[in-house]
Amino acid sequence: MGIAELQAYGYFVLTFFLVVALYGYIYHLYTKKRDASGVDYESYSNMALKDDIDDTPVSALSDEKVPVEGKKK
């Protein structure tokens, strides 16, 4: 088997893998309204809609990092 043939098989396997991964991702997104960690993807729109600095984050990175009024970090 020459290098060209190997490349062709490799290319096919890669494409196949990516297609499976993409469809798997679609399945994952649409079958579970909430994923394992309890996240509803549609609520993520609020990251833009409620984006003032003192708005509550959709999912805060950590509790103590929420800015306190009148205090710089």
Place this chain on the structure above:
Amino acid sequence: MENRPLEYDYTIAKMFMLTTIAFGIVGMLIGVILAFQLAFPGLNLMLGDGLAEYTNFSRLRPLHTDAVIFGFTLSGVFATWYYVGQRVLKVSMAESKLLMTLGKLHFWLYLAVVVAVIVSLFAGVTTSKEYAEFEWPIDIAVVVVWVLFGMGIFGLIGIRREKSLYISVWYYIATFLGIAMLYLFNNMEIPTFFATSPSGESGIGAWYHSVSMYAGTNDALVQWWYGHNAVAFGFTVPIVAMIYYFLPKESGQAIYSYKLSLLSFWGLMFVYLWAGGHHLLYSTVPDWMQTMGSIFSVILILPSWGSAINMLLTMKGEWQQVAASPLIKFMVLGSTFYMFSTLEGPIQAIKSVNAIAHFTDWIVGHVHDGVLGWVGFMIMAALYHMAPRVFKREIYSKSLMAAQFWIQTLGVVLYFTSMWIAGITQGMMWRAHDEFGNLAYSFIDTVTVLHPYYAIRGVGGLLYLVGFLMFAYNIYKTMSSRPVEERELQNASPMGA
């Protein structure tokens, strides 16, 4: 001073907003000059014989493309990043001295590079690779600017309060990574200084010249892998980032389907990189690669329309806003033009269609319905949304904005319709032959026939430029008007009421 409430810091965003406008004016002015030069060749000598070197079409063309791509569009991308990034990550630039310094460095170095580009291209110093004309010293500076941009992105992400990254941030990251990869590989070049001629002499040519590391067909392949994906990661990905933020914000509507936005993101990343072959149909690149380019181009409709339809559906039930707000008009027409050019592109990528379209004005028409209708409209809309918030003032004139919208829309329509007719006429005339295979027309016949369409395109482009000047004036008056309370601006859009 210590007790001021934390606010977003738009210092850097403001600076990039100004360069967006300045380079927009320069780039589009040169575009209009080019358009009229094609219609009236005498204009090549508009400043007389002595300066002909600097005013002819071929010297000015790369100045147009590079000023609008790397000046106008990139500034717009940077300006919106330094605005959107902070907000969706809920962290202020003011919280990190380091990020602020990097941002300023990013801006000033970027400005220096653009000036170097303008000077060198006017002087005729070029590598002659389309959209990659800069010689190696500038390339190195570009890389530094890009690294600073990346440090800004990842630095801000590093100190964020919001755990997940909003979809726009994904697109900004993809812009950063995509362009980094493309730019590095396409600009691999060797300074001629290191070359040795067959007779043994070295240090040939000026120190700033270089030759590409690739040759022949390979060079063409790398060049169009770059060229096509510069469209992907410069004219599509960051502009999608903008619309995913600014349209929901301006209309107060949540994205129609956040899941669809994620899906289209991966679809776009997956498909775009394979489509570059459509620039090289019927050339010396391997046949299978051309076919692959065509096929992937057609598939590319799906993720492109996925984003565009998602945006239009975001307005579902809220169409009265489109009628009421010129700002939303810009964005809705922008996504419509996006759908339009991503349908036109795949059609041109079909081999038999490309046989007629390639080398003709139809391609130039395709380019400009994308860049004027989609990229230009979206960047102006973004700046219009940002201006009241960063300058803490109301937009100076809503009716000026509405007038601008209609003038520019007319300009775009004149531009692409004239180029369609010109392009298809050109393509048909070039291939027409008699029963013995003799060509029916000589080149000059096409030039004569196309003249009116070139003139119409010039007028269309001029209208677009006039609209852009109205935009610049509107922003300028906004900056310098009476400040208003920030609270008034934050919830209600200045367009409402």
